[in-house]
Amino acid sequence: NAGVTQTPKFRVLKTGQSMTLLCAQDMNHEYMYWYRQDPGMGLRLIHYSVGEGTTAKGEVPDGYNVSRLKKQNFLLGLESAAPSQTSVYFCASRQSSYEQYFGPGTRLTVT
């Protein structure tokens, strides 16, 4: 039981490049979330999903797209990376219990 895993752990992109961050959970959770964490700030919600095939915008969705084709996976895409997207990205999942389980994070730098 690995919990929530994120791939990759680190990435450096040039402005304008694209990439996809993968979040996977093996707990059969319905709800999944993508957050970003910037220095001096708490986590902010980018997008979330309440079940397979569904996605919705969070607090800071601009510049990101997501997909939830399989229940266990939640993908976060950056179509054209910008320096403002330099951040640490966290994925989380939840079932009916109150606790959100977080992945280890992905540190992304856009130059």
Next chain:
Amino acid sequence: AQKITQTQPGMFVQEKEAVTLDCTYDTSDPSYGLFWYKQPSSGEMIFLIYQGSYDQQNATEGRYSLNFQKARKSANLVISASQLGDSAMYFCAMRERALGKLIFGQGTELSVKP
């Protein structure tokens, strides 16, 4: 709109002493949940404690307790008998009821001195 405020950017505490980290919240929803997470320098988010808005008693988990004052809209974290390993960032968060989204405060960096 829901909001979480942590007014202490940094705190120091002597090893073995107790420390209180402040958190105030704002919501018009009668049903909500309050969380504390610990983020060590390694970066992972570690769940510490949870308090539901209808819970009658303050939550406790080992050395962690949550001082929940509903009328004041505060949910302070108390760490008893601080240890060096408690040095970390601590985030207070509130759960949006229906979809479970978390709203985070800006965090408090706790440093435990030997």
